[in-house]
Amino acid sequence: MSNTTGTVPDAGRRQRRRHVMAIQALAAALLVVAAAVVYSRGASAASTSASTTDQPLSTAQQQAGMTSGQPFADPPVLDTVTSPNTTITLNAHDTRFEVAGKQVWGKSYNGSFIAPTLHFVPGEHATITLVNNLSVATNLHFHGLHVSPSNDSDDSFLCIAPGTTFHYHLDLPADHPVGTYWYHSHAMGTTCPSDGSAMAGMDMPPSPGAGFSPGDVENQIFAGLSGALVVGDDRALLPPTLQHIATHTVNLKDVQLDKTGHIVENTDTTSIDSNAPTVRLVNGQLLPVLTVKPGETQLWRLANVGADIWYHLQLDGYRFTVIGQDGVPASKVTTADTLLLPPGKRYDVLVTAGNRPGGTTLRTLAFGNGPDGDSYPDTPLFTVDVAGSAQAQLPPVSGALPSSLPDLSNATVAQNRSVTLSGDDSAGFFINGRQFRMDSSVFSTPAKLNTVEEWTITNEAGEDHPFHIHTNSFQVISINGVPQPYAGRQDTVPVPHEANGVPGKVVIRVPFSDFTGKVMFHCHIAAHEDNGMMSYIDVVD
CATH class of the missing domain: 2.60.40.420 (Cupredoxins -  blue copper proteins)
Structure with missing residues (x-):
């Protein structure tokens, strides 16, 4: 495995919160020293120390009383x-x-x-x-x-x-x-x-x-x-030597706690502050330790099952071999230094340990999703302990996997549609200038079963929006005008934010196959779909 260097985008800020966050940062700075001391002793008094203030607890305060370093455990x-x-x-x-x-x-x-x-x-x-x-x-x-x-x-x-x-x-x-x-x-x-x-x-x-x-x-x-x-x-889609390797499900989900030990909630007028201090967890564990033998290859099923925040994954010193995205086998196996997982995104990856004992860290890199979005710090997620008897390294996987879905680049397009994403935390969120309605779609004409449509998704907002369609996975054709080579279909794609007055743009092709009914689509930042950035299309026979 070759060493890698992650790319860290410029951190974005929620512009409407600048003054509030400055006050919060000052209060948090006064609290974090005491909280860190308490946390180092494993005590739980840090959350009590926040009882005299309405400011969000720092990450250290929320972690107080949690146990880190336990063996990695898959969910039942x-x-x-x-x-x-x-x-x-x-x-x-x-x-x-x-x-x-x-x-x-x-x-x-x-x-x-x-x-x-x-x-x-x-x-x-x-x-x-x-x-x-x-x-x-x-x-x-x-x-x-x-x-x-x-x-x-x-x-x-x-x-x-x-x-x-x-x-x-x-x-x-x-x-x-x-x-x-x-x-x-x-x-x-x-x-x-x-x-x-x-x-x-x-x-x-x-x-x-x-x-x-x-x-x-x-x-x-x-x-x-x-x-x-x-x-x-x-x-089962891999070469025979890889069909019995160990697998792990890696659920990525954060938690924000208040001073009483409750997970915070939104209200009728405000969403959860996804830019506030939070605790990043893996399968509900804090910084667990996954033991892998030297030379061993494992399949990791990475899934962002959280509500709002993004993960920009890097395994220090390693590369990911991507064999599937959003549940669809890769039509072309690729390798990546980093993987970006907005809410709802999944990747199936192969990871092969080095030949010598040692350790490395899976982390989410510092990341900002636009000037009006969030700014996340670099945070370790779990440790990989390479230990035990060495195994012979298996040959790498390349090319297409069986059961991958066909390329739609040359498919007949039955209809072209435009989807415009706009809005912000204060005004609400919109698709084609409308907030979600149960009784009507943003589209006046339905989609026809067993046809392929091309949608142009334009983002006029100051933050990236992960766009998701139910029922049918789609193919990304281009991002900001740059053609995308086909590696497989997906059901969630980040649409870049507006930059220098130019909206972000993603073109996709959607096959409407097998099922009729109301097929929903929305931004998968839960606060945004809750507040209007959602609609549906009628699929008719």
Whole structure:
């Protein structure tokens, strides 16, 4: 493995918060010294020290009482294929759980901050029972799965009221791509319609002109309602010598705590401050240690299952071999020094340890997503301890993998559409000048089943927006006018922010195959979709 040097973009700032953040920084500086001393002794008094101020706790204060350096642990797996008697039930409830050994209050599926990993196989009929023991409405979205967007399948318009149970039924096509997906709440409000009509939406306005009401996706994902989902086993696509290597699911998700040990929430007027101090966790662990043998190759399933913040990953001294993106096997295996994961993004990568014992660190590099966006510090995520008996290094993987999806570069385009992203924290967020409406799309004409469309996505905002489409993965054709070589399809792409008066622009091609219904698309920063940057397209036969 060759050594690498990460590129650190210029850090962005939320312009509207400059003065507030300056005051916060002064207060945090006075608190962090005392908090660091307490944290070094493993005590929990740091959070108590914040009780005299309304300022956010520093990262050191939030980490006080957490345990770092534990062995890396994958989430438990719920699998109806290898364990036929397993019933997949997800119990959503307000929970007091452990986060890195510290008692924290949030929301969970089945009692953990990181939900269990679901495992399906192509061609499977899967039933998932959602029990809503929350005090607010909720639902489920199976992010990236190519299944129906209607009825009791992956329908984000469903509203599961408090105290009720709903059975989701997913029919995965026999040729469904194998790789890493995830699932999470897609609650578009906190209450269900009084008439009980699920498709009427949650507490969104029923008709144009009735005003806009924000959703609850940010609060519910941030509090704990998300987890990984794996379809099949993409090791089977690799050469025979690599089909039995170790795998690890790496859920990337941060936590912000208040002085009482509760995960912070947004309010009716403000979103969670994604630029505030936060604790970066891996599978709910703080700086765990993953042991790898010298020369050993492993498959890591990297998934950003958080609500708002980005990860710019680097494994010090190594390169990632990318075999899949957003659950789709690579049509061309590539290597990368760094990987950018906005909320919702996934990569399946091979990592091969060096031949000698030692150690390295997976980190998220310092990163800014635009002048009106966030500025994140360089933060270590977990340590890789290379130890034990050496293994013979396996040959590298190259070329295309079986089951990759065909290139759409020469496909017939049935329709061209324009999608314009705009807005900010103070004004709200918009697609084509409109905030999300349950009763109408930003498009006046539907998409036709079994056609390919070309969408030009323009970003007029001062921060990058990760654009996501449900049901169908797409192909990126160009970014800011630069043609993109085809390496596979994806379901989430960062759209660059406006720079020097020139909007960012991404061109994609979307195949609408197999399923009709309302297919949603939105920015996957949860605060932005909650506050209007979301719509849908009707797909008709």
